Structures are given as C-alpha cells and as structure tokens.
Amino acid sequence: MSMLNVLGIIIFVALLYALYKLRRPDTSLAKQVFIALAMGVVFGLFLQIIHGGNIDEIRPTLTWTDLPGDIYVALLRMIIIPLVLVTMIAAVVRLHEVAALGKIGGSVIGILVFTTMIAAIVGIVVTNLFGLTAEGMVGGAREAARVEFLESRAPMVEGLTFAQVIVNFIPTNIFRDLTEARSTSIIAVVIFGMLFGLAALLVSREKPEYSDRIKGGTETIQAIVMRLVKMIMGLTPYGILSLVTYVVAGSNGSDILNLIGFVVASYIALGIMFGVHGLLLSLTGNNPAEFYRKIWPVLTFAFATRSSAATIPLNIRTQVDELKVPPSIASLSASFGATIGQNGCAGIYPAMLAVMAAPTVGINPMDIGFILSLIGIITISSFGVAGVGGGATFAALIVLPAMGLPVELAALLISIEPLIDMGRTALNVSGAMTSGKITSTFIKEGV
Numbered sequence: 001m002s003m004l005n006v007l008g009i010i011i012f013v014a015l016l017y018a019l020y021k022l023r024r025p026d027t028s029l030a031k032q033v034f035i036a037l038a039m040g041v042v043f044g045l046f047l048q049i050i051h052g053g054n055i056d057e058i059r060p061t062l063t064w065t066d067l068p069g070d071i072y073v074a075l076l077r078m079i080i081i082p083l084v085l086v087t088m089i090a091a092v093v094r095l096h097e098v099a100a101l102g103k104i105g106g107s108v109i110g111i112l113v114f115t116t117m118i119a120a121i122v123g124i125v126v127t128n129l130f131g132l133t134a135e136g137m138v139g140g141a142r143e144a145a146r147v148e149f150l151e152s153r154a155p156m157v158e159g160l161t162f163a164q165v166i167v168n169f170i171p172t173n174i175f176r177d178l179t180e181a182r183s184t185s186i187i188a189v190v191i192f193g194m195l196f197g198l199a200a201l202l203v204s205r206e207k208p209e210y211s212d213r214i215k216g217g218t219e220t221i222q223a224i225v226m227r228l229v230k231m232i233m234g235l236t237p238y239g240i241l242s243l244v245t246y247v248v249a250g251s252n253g254s255d256i257l258n259l260i261g262f263v264v265a266s267y268i269a270l271g272i273m274f275g276v277h278g279l280l281l282s283l284t285g286n287n288p289a290e291f292y293r294k295i296w297p298v299l300t301f302a303f304a305t306r307s308s309a310a311t312i313p314l315n316i317r318t319q320v321d322e323l324k325v326p327p328s329i330a331s332l333s334a335s336f337g338a339t340i341g342q343n344g345c346a347g348i349y350p351a352m353l354a355v356m357a358a359p360t361v362g363i364n365p366m367d368i369g370f371i372l373s374l375i376g377i378i379t380i381s382s383f384g385v386a387g388v389g390g391g392a393t394f395a396a397l398i399v400l401p402a403m404g405l406p407v408e409l410a411a412l413l414i415s416i417e418p419l420i421d422m423g424r425t426a427l428n429v430s431g432a433m434t435s436g437k438i439t440s441t442f443i444k445e446g447v
Contacts, residue, residue, distance in 0.1 A: 337432020
C-alpha cells in the first residue's frame with residue numbers, strides 16, 4: 001500500500017470523527033446526511049486527483065473506506081425481513097376492519113402501476129426529444145462479455161406470464177423466504193405476515209381472553225424491532241460518507257463523457273418523474289415541498305446504495321415517524337414499492353432502451369402503435385421484474401424481446417450503469433413513499 005493510500009485512509013477516519021462530533025440534538029438526521037454526502041463527493045474527487053484518476057491505484061484505499069458502508073448496508077439487510085414481518089403482523093392485528101387491508105393493498109399497487117405507466121411515457125418522450133439511438137454504438141470486450149451474460153439469462157424471462165408472476169409471490173416455504181432465497185421473498189413475507197396477522201386478529205375476536213395477550217405481544221415485539229431500526233439508522237451519515245466516496249472515487253470519467261447524452265436525458269426523465277410525484281401529492285392535498293424535505297435522508301441513502309430493498313427499514317420508519325403514515329400502509333408501500341412498479345428501473349429505463357433500439361431493426365420510435373404497445377408491455381411487466389429479480393437489467397430483458405428488439409443495448413451502457421442506477425433507485429423509493437402517503441390520505445377508516 002502506497003503512502004497516498006495511507007494518507008487517504010487517515011483523512012477518511014478524520015472525516016468519520018468529524019461526523020461523530022456533529023451528532024448533537026440540534027442537528028437533524030437530514031442535515032447530517034447532507035453533510036456526509038458533500039464530504040463523500042469532495043473526498044472521492046480528492047482521491048481521483050491525487051491518484052491521477054487511476055482506479056487501480058485508488059482501489060486499496062477504497063477497500064478500507066468502503067468498510068463502514070458495507071457494514072451499514074449489511075445491518076440494514078439484516079433487519080429487512082424481521083421489520084417487514086413484525087410490522088405487517090402488528091398492523092393487521094390493530095386493524096378495525098379486515099376489509100381495510102384489501103383497500104390499502106389495492107390503492108398502493110394501483111398508484112405504483114399508474115406512476116410506472118407515466119414513467120414509461122416520460123422515458124419515451126425524453127428519448128425521442130434527445131434523438132437518442134443505438135445505431136452506430138460499438139462496445140469493447142467488457143460490453144461483449146455483458147452481452148453473453150444477458151443472453152444466458154434471457155431464458156429466465158422468456159415466456160414468463162403474468163399469471164406465473166403472481167404465483168411466484170405466494171410463499172410455499174416461509175422459512176426459505178425468511179432467508180430471502182427468492183427474488184420475490186419480500187412480497188412472500190408480506191403476504192405471510194398479512195395472513196398471520198389476520199389469523200391472530202380473528203382469534204382475538206373469537207376468543208376475547210386472548211385479545212390482550214395477542215395485541216400486547218405483537219406491540220412489544222414491534223417496539224423492540226423498531227428500536228433496533230432506530231439504532232441502525234443512527235449510523236446513516238457514516239454509511240453515506242463511505243458509499244458516496246466509493247461511487248465518486250470509483251467512477252470512470254471518460255466512460256461517462258462518452259455516453260453523456262444518455263446520462264443527461266436519463267436524469268431529465270428522472271427529474272420529471274419526481275415532479276409528477278410532487279404533482280400527485282399536491283392534487284391529493286399534500287405539500288410536496290414538505291414531503292421531499294422529510295424523505296430527503298431516505299432518497300440520499302437509496303441514491304448511494306442503489307438498493308430499494310436495503311432502503312425498506314428507513315423507508316418504513318420515515319413514513320411512520322415523519323409522514324405520519326399508518327404502519328400498515330407504510331409497510332405495504334415500502335415492501336411492494338421495492339419489487340413492483342418501480343418507476344425508474346421498470347418504467348423509464350426499459351422505455352428509453354426500447355426507443356433507442358427500435359431504429360436498429362427498422363422500427364420508427366415515433367410510431368403510435370409502437371408507443372402504445374411499449375407502454376402496455378412496460379406497465380404489465382413492472383410486476384415481472386420482481387418475479388425474476390435483477391432490477392433494471394431484467395426489466396430490459398422482459399421488455400426488449402417482447403417488443404422484438406435486441407438486448408445488446410443494455411450491455412453497451414454498462415460503463416454508465418452505476419451512475420444512472422443511483423437516480424433510478426431514488427425514484428423507485430420516491431414512488432413507493434408517494435403511494436404510501438397518498439393511500440394514507442384517502443384511507444382513514446379501518447387503519
């Protein structure tokens with residue numbers, strides 16, 4: 001390890017200590033996260049400069065600076081399944097009307113799918129306005145390897161029907177799903193939690209002598225789990241500093257410049273969808289500015305980690321504590337939003353790829369028939385992404401072949417994938433929290 005690597009690690013430790021000194025009652029978590037984000041960007045650029053942009057020379061430093069981020073994400077992933085299961089059971093036990101559960105689920109899924117349809121339209125319009133096309137794009141060895149990988153995974157999604165996707169959500173072995181063995185394990189745990197909570201609710205009504213013990217037991221366990229979540233959330237600034245440093249210092253500037261048009265167009269589309277979320281909130285009587293101010297730490301974490309699933313604990317806690325969304329709605333919207341109707345990964349991204357790939361096979365991307373078919377397929381397949389796992393790449397593997405388009409384009413964009421995926425993940429989480437807030441506005445009784 002060179003002296004520059006040692007210097008980088010020493011500075012990083014000093015930054016962690018500076019964040020620790022910021023932990024005061026008058027300093028909000030949002031402010032701490034913002035400071036950590038700024039520190040990570042500046043420190044990441046500093047590493048790029050002192051090492052001359054050589055990623056191989058920076059990597060020994062990143063091995064250690066990435067450690068707090070890896071630990072933080074691991075702790076969050078540790079708490080996801082217990083949090084979702086316990087919160088769902090406790091929420092159902094507290095329901096006044098069983099019918100309210102169906103209303104909540106229907107509303108959350110409906111909003112997620114509706115916003116994904118709008119996201120597809122936004123992706124199509126922005127790509128056409130920028131005149132982006134895959135014609136003439138040439139990849140190197142890394143891209144060729146990625147093409148082979150995608151083609152090997154394509155059979156996993158070919159012929160996957162909507163009915164099969166729904167069946168994949170049902171838990172056949174809950175203990176297996178508690179280990180997140182499947183890409184749909186989170187949804188399976190939600191369904192099991194709902195059924196278990198429903199059974200507990202019915203037992204408490206049929207046998208009143210059990211009622212106090214059932215409610216008291218579930219509330220006690222939930223309180224313990226939520227306290228654990230709060231403990232882990234206290235590490236958020238350190239995790240953000242570590243994760244952002246890794247992203248900035250590990251990025252290849254030349255690759256980004258080569259595909260800057262797609263990067264810019266993608267973030268414009270993402271920005272428009274954030275605006276759509278704000279508009280929907282405003283139309284339902286909510287204050288968009290206040291909403292985004294309160295969920296800023298969640299979006300920042302999603303941006304840095306590129307993981308909607310890892311964001312679930314912070315998502316639920318923020319909805320309940322900051323947005324005053326009932327736990328039952330918060331749990332459903334956070335869990336469903338991580339696997340169904342992802343506005344960024346399942347909406348904007350496959351739409352943009354399809355429009356870019358269309359000219360390569362002689363299809364006019366402005367043709368109304370092509371556009372309507374694309375919107376329909378994206379809307380339906382936004383459920384399928386959860387069924388096969390893999391996020392945006394698998395969304396592309398579903399949509400592109402269904403439209404008769406080549407999948408190679410997804411491989412040609414591999415060099416800028418992490419940069420765009422950060423914004424897509426933040427949008428996914430925003431969509432989930434928007435669905436929760438709007439649902440809580442409409443559904444008051446029985447929750």
